[in-house]
Amino acid sequence: MADKLDYIASLGVNAIYFCPVFQSAANHRYHTHDYYQVDPMLGGNAALRHLLDEAHARGIRVVLDGVFNHASRGFFQFNDLLEQGEGSAYRDWFHPSAWPLNAYDESKPANYAAWWGNRALPKFNTDxxxxxxxxxxxxxxxxxxxxxxxxxxxxxxxxxxxxWQEFRRRVKAINPDAYIVGEIWGDAHRWLAGDQFDAVMNYHFTRPCLAFLARAPWTTP
Structure with missing residues (x-):
């Protein structure tokens, strides 16, 4: 990626957003194993360090994807819950409803909260x-x-x-110019009062654009 930055800069790009880069067994990396390690298949933390230095030297900013709603079955704390059951020190990190946890047998329902019912993505208990x-x-x-x-x-x-208010406070305390953008599909006024996100992904605008620009030839505007 770093060797393409001159070309990217020549296009007038001044920011790059990356899909998840942290260690994961999934190709898309929304199944995070380790939030402190860039996936070795992407070159590890050293590769990100190099990319940031090269991007910043060209005036390009880098935004990463934060997957904080859920982790994965390979996340250490959830793995400990699978191994230790009710005795796990991380029992309160998730939402178990019965024991032992059924994380892999698709013939049985998952007995813990998971993102949209996907047992590979156990939801954090952020309380x-x-x-x-x-x-x-x-x-x-x-x-x-x-x-x-x-x-x-x-x-x-x-x-x-x-x-999210505390998330913003902590991020902005380190870098007041840091950009915080949320993937909000519906009305976003709640998150744009100045105390949480700087912006949201504007799906309200995206949908009519797709309908107009990518519609089939027989579709009316």
Missing amino acids: TPAVREFLWDVAEHWIRFGIDGWRLDVPNEIDDDAF
Whole structure:
């Protein structure tokens, strides 16, 4: 990627948003295993360091995807829950409803909260103080590392203004210019009052654009 930055800069690009880059067993990396490690298949943390330095030298900012609503079955704390059951120190990090957890047998229902019922994506219990601190620390860590902002994956599913207000406070305390954009599909006024996100992904505008520009030839405007 870094060797293409001159070309990207020549196009007038001044910011790049990356889909998730943290360690994961999934190609799309929304199944995060380790929030503090860039996936080795992408070159690890050293590759991101190099990319940031080269991008910043050309006036290009870099925004990473923050997947904070859910983790994965390979995430250490959830793995500990699978191994230790009710005795796990991380029991309150998730939403178990019965024991033992059924994380793999598709013939049985998942007995813990998962993103849209996908058992591979266990939902964080963000009411737990340790979870909140963990996620805020991840956000702070990578801002200190040098990224220029966060694109937040389904942040409305952490339905907690105080969580995102503190997220913003901590991120902006490190870099006041850091950009925080949320993936909000519906009305976004709640998150754009100046105390949470700087912007949202404008799906209200995207839909009519797609309908007009990508419609089939027989479709009326």
